[in-house]
Amino acid sequence: MPNLDDVVREIADEMRQRTDRGAVASYIPELARVDPGAFGLAVIDADGRAAVGGDADVPFSIQSISKVFTLTLALGMVGDRLWRRVGREPSGSPFNSIVQLERESGVPRNPFINAGAIAVTDLILSRHQPREALGEILRFMQFLAQDSSIVIDEAVAASEQRTGFRNAALANYMRSFGVIDGPVEYTLGVYYHHCAIAMTCRQLATAGRFLAHSGRDPSTGHLVVQAERAKRINAVMLTCGHYDGSGEFAYRVGLPGKSGVGGGILAVAPGRASIAVWSPGLDAAGNSHLGRIALEALTRRMGWSIFGG
Amino acid sequence: MPNLDDVVREIADEMRQRTDRGAVASYIPELARVDPGAFGLAVIDADGRAAVGGDADVPFSIQSISKVFTLTLALGMVGDRLWRRVGREPSGSPFNSIVQLERESGVPRNPFINAGAIAVTDLILSRHQPREALGEILRFMQFLAQDSSIVIDEAVAASEQRTGFRNAALANYMRSFGVIDGPVEYTLGVYYHHCAIAMTCRQLATAGRFLAHSGRDPSTGHLVVQAERAKRINAVMLTCGHYDGSGEFAYRVGLPGKSGVGGGILAVAPGRASIAVWSPGLDAAGNSHLGRIALEALTRRMGWSIFGG
Amino acid sequence: MPNLDDVVREIADEMRQRTDRGAVASYIPELARVDPGAFGLAVIDADGRAAVGGDADVPFSIQSISKVFTLTLALGMVGDRLWRRVGREPSGSPFNSIVQLERESGVPRNPFINAGAIAVTDLILSRHQPREALGEILRFMQFLAQDSSIVIDEAVAASEQRTGFRNAALANYMRSFGVIDGPVEYTLGVYYHHCAIAMTCRQLATAGRFLAHSGRDPSTGHLVVQAERAKRINAVMLTCGHYDGSGEFAYRVGLPGKSGVGGGILAVAPGRASIAVWSPGLDAAGNSHLGRIALEALTRRMGWSIFGG
Amino acid sequence: MPNLDDVVREIADEMRQRTDRGAVASYIPELARVDPGAFGLAVIDADGRAAVGGDADVPFSIQSISKVFTLTLALGMVGDRLWRRVGREPSGSPFNSIVQLERESGVPRNPFINAGAIAVTDLILSRHQPREALGEILRFMQFLAQDSSIVIDEAVAASEQRTGFRNAALANYMRSFGVIDGPVEYTLGVYYHHCAIAMTCRQLATAGRFLAHSGRDPSTGHLVVQAERAKRINAVMLTCGHYDGSGEFAYRVGLPGKSGVGGGILAVAPGRASIAVWSPGLDAAGNSHLGRIALEALTRRMGWSIFGG
Structure with missing residues (x-):
């Protein structure tokens, strides 16, 4: 070895x-x-x-790597009910594809494509206000990394929010099917911020x-x-x-x-x-x-x- | 334990x-x-x-399980050139879908969906006549299983060949893109027979x-x-x-x-x-x-x- | 006769x-x-x-019938440049499909599916503020119908705006490709209002x-x-x-x-x-x-x- | 004027x-x-x-122009039952697309895309043997054109048959759904010949x-x-x-x-x-x-x- x-x-x-x-x-x-x-x-x-x-x-x-941790957190909150909102099959399409959502009634194929991660974030928001939810995600990362100095890069979050029309499309699309529940802008706000850790x-x-x-x-x-x-x-x-x-x-x-x-x-x-x-x-x-x-x-x-x- | x-x-x-x-x-x-x-x-x-x-x-x-062994055999024959004809990504669609082929110039997503396995069989046929190819596949299975009594169920092979219009569609479609080379009926014949082991x-x-x-x-x-x-x-x-x-x-x-x-x-x-x-x-x-x-x-x-x- | x-x-x-x-x-x-x-x-x-x-x-x-008149108005404003933003082929899919947009770089197939009509409304907004644009559309309808009593049903417009997540998805999606330019919420606001005439x-x-x-x-x-x-x-x-x-x-x-x-x-x-x-x-x-x-x-x-x- | x-x-x-x-x-x-x-x-x-x-x-x-005449002939034979096998909506996709067939259970969108015209030819074959069917189509053209010297260009027909893998894919695909009934090679043979008039x-x-x-x-x-x-x-x-x-x-x-x-x-x-x-x-x-x-x-x-x- x-x-x-x-x-x-x-x-x-x-x-x-x-x-x-x-x-x-x-x-x-x-x-x-x-x-x-x-x-x-x-x-x-x-x-x-x-x-x-x-x-x-x-x-x-860390961007989408944060999705592993929000998935972990959401599973802890709502358990396997999470899988009613999100599948766990490979998508066979790019990270921001919307085609799959149209074919499958707005249910994203897995929690790691953008749509799926947005749906997971929305589940976390079913228990928390946006600011609290974000705090909980950040504290979870700090706890796991054993480093309380970890922060969110606000400039990155703001940059994504300004230009994230495609994610807004995905979120609104899922919202039209009831796959996400909350106000779309709250969900996207938390999503962009946890990606900006x-x-x-x-x-x-x-x-x-x-x-x-x-x-x-x-x-x-x-x-x-x-x-x-x-x-x-x-x-x-x-x-x-x-x-x-x-x-x-x-x-x-x-x-x-x-x-x-x-x-x-x-x-x-x-x-x-x-x-x-x-x-x-x-x-x-x-x-x-x-x-x-x-x-x-x-x-x-x-x-x-x-x-x- | x-x-x-x-x-x-x-x-x-x-x-x-x-x-x-x-x-x-x-x-x-x-x-x-x-x-x-x-x-x-x-x-x-x-x-x-x-x-x-x-x-x-x-x-x-054994049906599609045979595809593991034809893939192994074909890799032994043509090496990693095989991957020019077949991808290795999950398809995100059912086993006999043709949509993915239209989107991706006739190249099947992986060797385990029907289209991909047909393409692999076609590669084996680039080195052999149909009868020989089938003999080689069967002997390979007998050798690995250490049992020379293993046979092909001809009734199953014939049954599939009579009703396999969807596979014929896949094969002709790939042929139109040059992803498979040989006569479509030979390739399908060998394919149905190795699935019928x-x-x-x-x-x-x-x-x-x-x-x-x-x-x-x-x-x-x-x-x-x-x-x-x-x-x-x-x-x-x-x-x-x-x-x-x-x-x-x-x-x-x-x-x-x-x-x-x-x-x-x-x-x-x-x-x-x-x-x-x-x-x-x-x-x-x-x-x-x-x-x-x-x-x-x-x-x-x-x-x-x-x-x- | x-x-x-x-x-x-x-x-x-x-x-x-x-x-x-x-x-x-x-x-x-x-x-x-x-x-x-x-x-x-x-x-x-x-x-x-x-x-x-x-x-x-x-x-x-009148809902989508209004799209005939906004198309007429937009053609009068920007001429055939309109067709750079919107196609004129049948879509082969339902009125609110988003699949076609993904396949064709965000350009809607024609001005009468929802996406296309939203893009036309956005073109009208390139010349006007939302309130003026809406006024112009309404006056155009009154003029053509020779009846100045025609109004917008605000309750219908508000009802659509509250529930129109799918249109918001279409608009954001086109915005991500630059097919529409202006603030998505302005464009949708005018769109829902002209549909509510x-x-x-x-x-x-x-x-x-x-x-x-x-x-x-x-x-x-x-x-x-x-x-x-x-x-x-x-x-x-x-x-x-x-x-x-x-x-x-x-x-x-x-x-x-x-x-x-x-x-x-x-x-x-x-x-x-x-x-x-x-x-x-x-x-x-x-x-x-x-x-x-x-x-x-x-x-x-x-x-x-x-x-x- | x-x-x-x-x-x-x-x-x-x-x-x-x-x-x-x-x-x-x-x-x-x-x-x-x-x-x-x-x-x-x-x-x-x-x-x-x-x-x-x-x-x-x-x-x-004349190639696909022949499809107008085979449609006319088939409507005369089977009447509006024809529309059970073929739709009459624009396809929103290229002439030889197979995607639409997968989405809609093998029923082609209209009689003028390749798949639809093959299905129409198959209907004509439900009443005739291939040779007779072809004779009937040719005589119909000669009658309408008032010119009995019109012929099929056999070289063109043969050329298409040798290279028509994509049409063979379409035909086999429809056959798998029961949208066409007869032997695929007969249907394609007649189809290539009437296109070669x-x-x-x-x-x-x-x-x-x-x-x-x-x-x-x-x-x-x-x-x-x-x-x-x-x-x-x-x-x-x-x-x-x-x-x-x-x-x-x-x-x-x-x-x-x-x-x-x-x-x-x-x-x-x-x-x-x-x-x-x-x-x-x-x-x-x-x-x-x-x-x-x-x-x-x-x-x-x-x-x-x-x-x-």
């Missing part, structure tokens, strides 16, 4: 030298300003040791540890979710976590993972490690280009694929 | 008593004659010991062992495919092996698996076991209803989910 | 006796209150004589006369639009005026026409007459059930089909 | 000088050999006088006269179809005769018309004239580019649009 620290260092070096970096997301103006050359990687193993490389302590916009790779890998360890944070012993539920969130991440590139990610990396348009990916090696990687350039499916390549190298060298060696 | 023999026996008993069995496939007349009460389960662990329950030695039509759960679980053990059959030591490739076939099974129920199977069972409309499922617990289950009644997505429930019970009791305990 | 007054009277009598009336639109609460037994018919011939039957002087909500059959038939007479109102001699443009608006009405029932309307009635969900239809017999009919019950495609049947009887008895006798 | 002979001559001259000619269809190899510079126009007025220009006596492959503009304009004159051929007095039916065939031509360019044709030309991929268009000015035009270059929707422009000029100069002047 290779040494994890060595492997992480090697990969960070290799990625630094690559020139194929994909394109930084431009549709959210504020995100387009990020340094395309950034690369960070943090791996936290079962014993809690962190192996980090590159810009692992630089905060970035800024975290470092190290914080994110820490926050994801409960998914790698049967629902329990091994450092605190705290049970975040039942083991059964952690397992199932991992399953949804595997089949749906990378939009219409989920098959490719499973094929190449072989771990449950969730990407964000900010260039981050959270990946889970069950029983072994929680991993966060960040490189802002995206591939055609909207997932971090070097992030996926780095994770592929990591799982191959460490033998961590859930599909065998 | 519970005893595997006990668990298999318990599950077979429980399934025998259930009355919710789904509906036997009726669109292939010959398949509609099967006993809906049949249930078989066979698990072969890493040491080669078989735990079996119910009708584990009754042959059934009849096997028992025990034979099928034996044949699938290389996928659980890094490409190698542990009983013979024979390397069927490179470890890397076995891992990747498992990944495609996980994301695409149950048509538009793949997300649900991953969520509930947590293993790579491939279903057939005959009611069989082959599942792989990497490093641990190869599993075959058979119950003819299907759910709405066309997958064995009790088969899936039995596998869910098995992985939960044995702690075999790849997504964590 | 039969006498027009007799024919109109006969048809009004026949329609009064029919019990198959379709279903009154229920998705706009305020519209659901209308008397389902109402039936009105008004025909104004080339000489300006009106033949009327039934409730021809009872006002009803209340008119009688007699007023509506009067207002439509310019379309039957080469763009000119024969009673005043006023040229509303160029002859070429009137002809072309008629063509778009024929191919697109009844949503996904446009083919059926052409097949049975054989006149350009535009329906509204309030149960009205405006139809044009070029060179001969302008016709308005009203019966609130709708068919499956969202068009007035008896309205279409009455028009079919009218064109057959009068020999007015544009497709020959 | 301008002189028809002068107008036809002028248009033929103007078209000869144009250099924008669209692209000759290449997907049927045999059709790709035609001279792209050819242009023919024939107009036969109510009195039977022919005004011709350009290559009006050069035969070309070769006619001149003069012959085609003659054959179309019954549609312009209430179902009756004015030169012989023979009633081909009831007036009601002729009117309705015209309506379907108007809404569906140019595939996904039908709205554009109605908007610009304002006549019922049917195009063929060989570059021909048959158009009908009810009560006035039957018109055939031919120019092999096609526009993006698969319709004759100069053919449409010539017809637009003709209807404008003669004031023949059915939408008014």
Whole structure:
């Protein structure tokens, strides 16, 4: 078994030298300003040791990675009733497609495409006012990451809100079917804000540890979710976590993972490690280009694929 | 860790008593004659010991499960060039949908929907005449299952060929885009015949062992495919092996698996076991209803989910 | 040639006796209150004589019929540049479908489906503030109908605005592609208000006369639009005026026409007459059930089909 | 009123000088050999006088224009029961789309898209053996065109049959839903042969006269179809005769018309004239580019649009 620290260092070096970096997301103006050359990687193993490389302590916009945590939170609030509003099948279409909603009575295919995540946010709002809901989401992230300094980047949230007409279309469309209940602008407001949480790779890998360890944070012993539920969130991440590139990610990396348009990916090696990687350039499916390549190298060298060696 | 023999026996008993069995496939007349009460389960662990329950030695039509083996064979023949003709993303639509083909220039989304499997069969035919190709596929199954008595059920093949207009539509459609090359009737003939292979759960679980053990059959030591490739076939099974129920199977069972409309499922617990289950009644997505429930019970009791305990 | 007054009277009598009336639109609460037994018919011939039957002087909500007039107004403002924002092909899908927008970069197929009419309203707003735009539309209707008492039913407009999530989805979706420019809520506000104009059959038939007479109102001699443009608006009405029932309307009635969900239809017999009919019950495609049947009887008895006798 | 002979001559001259000619269809190899510079126009007025220009006596492959005549023939055989198998709404999609069939249980939207015309041919085959059916179609064309020398171009038919995989997909797909009954290869064989009929503009304009004159051929007095039916065939031509360019044709030309991929268009000015035009270059929707422009000029100069002047 290779040494994890060595492997992480090697990969960070290799990625630094690559020139194929994909394109930084431009549709959210504020995100387009990020340094395309950034690369960070943090791996936290079962014993809690962190192996980090590159810009692992630089905060970035976690964007859709937040959907893993809002799903966890909403499942805790409403339980499996959540699945009446959201499916758990891959969508076979881009992250912001509306076609599927028309075909399936406004029920989004899974909680990780935009429509599904908006519906999950709306469920959280069924219990809370917008400001409280957002506070609860942020405190949950701080608690999991064991770092109360984590904040929401208001400039990013405002930038998305100004330009998020497509998400407004998805939300209004679901509202017309009764799949979401509350005022559309409240739901979208909370959605844009939790997507605008800024975290470092190290914080994110820490926050994801409960998914790698049967629902329990091994450092605190705290049970975040039942083991059964952690397992199932991992399953949804595997089949749906990378939009219409989920098959490719499973094929190449072989771990449950969730990407964000900010260039981050959270990946889970069950029983072994929680991993966060960040490189802002995206591939055609909207997932971090070097992030996926780095994770592929990591799982191959460490033998961590859930599909065998 | 519970005893595997006990668990298999318990599950077979429980399934025998259930009355919710789904509906036997009726669109292939010959398949509609099967006993809906049949249930078989066979698990072969890493040491080669078989735990079996119910009708584990009754042959059934493996149907689409054959697609795992034709994919393996075709990858061995043409290597990763195969992926120029077939994608590896979940389809987000039923097994015999043609809509996706129109949207994506005739390239099927993955090798496990009908269109994709027909394209894979066509690739095998690029190297062989139909009769030889079929012989090669059958010998491959016999070799893997270590049983030369395995045959093709000609009545089933003929029944499908007479009524398979939708598959003929898919094949002609792909032919119009040049995604398949050969005479459509040859390709369909071989396709229907390999789907009509009849096997028992025990034979099928034996044949699938290389996928659980890094490409190698542990009983013979024979390397069927490179470890890397076995891992990747498992990944495609996980994301695409149950048509538009793949997300649900991953969520509930947590293993790579491939279903057939005959009611069989082959599942792989990497490093641990190869599993075959058979119950003819299907759910709405066309997958064995009790088969899936039995596998869910098995992985939960044995702690075999790849997504964590 | 039969006498027009007799024919109109006969048809009004026949329609009064029919019990198959379709279903009154229920998705706009305020519209659901209308008397389902109402039936009105008004025909104004080339000489300006009106033949009327039934409730021809009872006002009803013209709804999508207003789209003919906003199209006329917008063409007058921006000319054929309008067609950069809106197509003129039948949609092959229901009136409020969003699928087509995704496939075609947010450009609606024609100005008579909801998305297209919203885009036309947005063009009018490029020249006016919302309040002025609405005033201009209303004055245009009053001018054409030669009746300054025509008003907007504010209760209907408010009812639609409260429940119009699907239109909000369409508008936001087009906004995301830049097909509409202005603030979405302004555009929708004006759209709901012009749809809520209340008119009688007699007023509506009067207002439509310019379309039957080469763009000119024969009673005043006023040229509303160029002859070429009137002809072309008629063509778009024929191919697109009844949503996904446009083919059926052409097949049975054989006149350009535009329906509204309030149960009205405006139809044009070029060179001969302008016709308005009203019966609130709708068919499956969202068009007035008896309205279409009455028009079919009218064109057959009068020999007015544009497709020959 | 301008002189028809002068107008036809002028248009033929103007078209000869144009250099924008669209692209000759290449997907049927045999059709790709035609001279792209050819242009023919024939107009036969109510009195039977022919005004011709350009290559009006050069035969070309009528292709989909034949669908108007097979529809007429099939309606004569099975009456309005035909509409149980085929709709009469515009498709909103290209001529050979299969998506619509999946959405609507295999029932083609109208008799003029490929799928619909194949279904119509299959209905004719429910009464005849293939050879007889083809004989009947050909004799019908010869009778209407008053020219027994009209033949099928076997080379074109054979060329289409060899390469017609997409049509084979459509036919098999409909067969899977029971929308067509007979052996798929028979139906396709007859379909390719009637599309391969070769006619001149003069012959085609003659054959179309019954549609312009209430179902009756004015030169012989023979009633081909009831007036009601002729009117309705015209309506379907108007809404569906140019595939996904039908709205554009109605908007610009304002006549019922049917195009063929060989570059021909048959158009009908009810009560006035039957018109055939031919120019092999096609526009993006698969319709004759100069053919449409010539017809637009003709209807404008003669004031023949059915939408008014």
